[in-house]
Amino acid sequence: MNRGPFIFLGVLIILVFSWTTVVFKPNQTVGKLVAILDDDQGGRLPRELQGAAQHGKEVYQELGCIACHTQQVRVAAGMDIERGWGSRQSVARDYIDQDRVLLGRKRLGPDLANVGERRPDAAWHLLHLYNPQINSQGSNMPAYSFLFETRKIVGRPSSRAMDLPEAFAPPEGFEILPTRKAESLAAYMLSLKVDYDLNEAPKSLETMADELAIALENAE
Amino acid sequence: MSEDSQIKNLPGIDEGQASDESIVKTHARIRREPANASPVLFFTGMALIAVLIFGWFYFRRYMGGEENTQIYLHERSDIALYQSWVDRPRGPIVYDYYAIGEDLYTKMACVGCHMPDGQGKPGEFPPLVDSEYVVLEDSTLPTKILLSGLIGPITVKGNQYNGNMPAYGPGLKDHEIAGLVTYIRNTWGNEAGEVIADEVAAVRAEVGQRPQWTADELAAYLD
Numbered sequence: 001m002n003r004g005p006f007i008f009l010g011v012l013i014i015l016v017f018s019w020t021t022v023v024f025k026p027n028q029t030v031g032k033l034v035a036i037l038d039d040d041q042g043g044r045l046p047r048e049l050q051g052a053a054q055h056g057k058e059v060y061q062e063l064g065c066i067a068c069h070t071q072q073v074r075v076a077a078g079m080d081i082e083r084g085w086g087s088r089q090s091v092a093r094d095y096i097d098q099d100r101v102l103l104g105r106k107r108l109g110p111d112l113a114n115v116g117e118r119r120p121d122a123a124w125h126l127l128h129l130y131n132p133q134i135n136s137q138g139s140n141m142p143a144y145s146f147l148f149e150t151r152k153i154v155g156r157p158s159s160r161a162m163d164l165p166e167a168f169a170p171p172e173g174f175e176i177l178p179t180r181k182a183e184s185l186a187a188y189m190l191s192l193k194v195d196y197d198l199n200e201a202p203k204s205l206e207t208m209a210d211e212l213a214i215a216l217e218n219a220e
Numbered sequence: 221m222s223e224d225s226q227i228k229n230l231p232g233i234d235e236g237q238a239s240d241e242s243i244v245k246t247h248a249r250i251r252r253e254p255a256n257a258s259p260v261l262f263f264t265g266m267a268l269i270a271v272l273i274f275g276w277f278y279f280r281r282y283m284g285g286e287e288n289t290q291i292y293l294h295e296r297s298d299i300a301l302y303q304s305w306v307d308r309p310r311g312p313i314v315y316d317y318y319a320i321g322e323d324l325y326t327k328m329a330c331v332g333c334h335m336p337d338g339q340g341k342p343g344e345f346p347p348l349v350d351s352e353y354v355v356l357e358d359s360t361l362p363t364k365i366l367l368s369g370l371i372g373p374i375t376v377k378g379n380q381y382n383g384n385m386p387a388y389g390p391g392l393k394d395h396e397i398a399g400l401v402t403y404i405r406n407t408w409g410n411e412a413g414e415v416i417a418d419e420v421a422a423v424r425a426e427v428g429q430r431p432q433w434t435a436d437e438l439a440a441y442l443d
Binding site: 089203205211212216218 | 292305393
């Protein structure tokens with residue numbers, strides 16, 4: 001009853017199969033993706049994170065935003081485009097610059113792949129982080145007010161002080177300032193936008209049909 | 221089986237009672253065993269093969285294809301629409317030159333010297349408004365100045381200037397130069413018509429790499 005070779009073969013097959021599907025094939029298909037240079041769409045695609053947004057991404061990771069927010073727009077399944085979360089499918093090339101790909105775990109909150117396009121105002125994001133009830137009433141997102149600093153006004157109020165509605169305002173003589181983390185996070189939110197087209201990324205069927213019709217019309 | 225069980229003299233485990241006949245019979249039974257036990261193996265094997273064949277077609281249908289688009293689009297009609305969308309004719313790009321120029325005029329250094337109102341700074345930088353170097357029939361003169369820069373004494377609208385304008389040709393693309401020239405020729409009351417990227421490309425090819433212009437060199441082009 002020498003089953004050694006049989007067991008060896010079985011283990012080998014399992015290892016080779018998982019290595020092929022988990023390591024080899026993905027490396028073949030998405031591992032070699034490179035950025036695209038397209039002057040008509042503003043240079044390098046996907047766009048690179050600039051300045052404070054880079055730090056903001058670290059804050060985003062640190063605070064665990066991925067537990068509730070995704071960064072992926074899907075065409076085939078769901079209603080992402082109808083909800084206004086983006087205009088096209090997110091594809092692998094959108095993520096090639098990220099060493100940690102923040103696809104997210106769950107969608108308790110809205111998808112953020114295009115939040116910079118929906119909400120292009122940094123002040124909106126700061127208010128939202130300070131207390132989501134200010135501008136998203138009924139949201140179940142916790143308040144990240146620890147990213148802000150309450151300070152006694154000495155002399156003139158700071159130009160960076162938050163412009164809060166009365167119900168959320170600090171007591172008389174105090175002002176609330178965003179810390180560097182909050183500002184970086186807001187900068188990161190503004191940088192999240194997929195405002196370029198990629199050939200491999202389909203849009204919604206209606207958009208593709210419209211663009212095709214316009215292109216054919218122009219060609220004539 | 222039933223036949224075997226009726227044979228009373230089968231030895232069991234008692235070797236002493238074994239006969240040639242009983243040994244042959246017992247061995248025959250042992251040899252027969254695997255063949256009787258195999259239906260499970262047979263159906264499992266068949267099911268596995270069926271799954272593999274199904275999987276092959278399934279992956280071909282939903283995971284293969286150029287650029288892996290079938291991950292996102294499943295209906296054949298959708299994939300066909302997507303393919304024709306990818307292959308749609310892309311016409312020549314239509315630039316809004318004035319808007320490009322308006323944007324660049326403030327983004328680039330232009331606005332710092334020639335000022336937002338195009339009047340320049342008296343005694344330092346010449347105006348663009350109504351300037352004989354800007355508002356003329358042929359657009360090549362302002363294009364040349366923008367491409368290669370301008371240095372030294374120059375008389376604009378009767379006033380003397382002695383400045384140093386750097387060359388913007390290396391840093392800006394043809395359509396951006398065209399946008400800026402269009403903008404300065406059609407703003408603040410100037411009306412001298414549009415310049416397009418092809419014209420700039422032609423001037424760029426003609427001028428090539430050269431040091432900054434001087435007013436003497438350009439005098440020939442003035443109206």
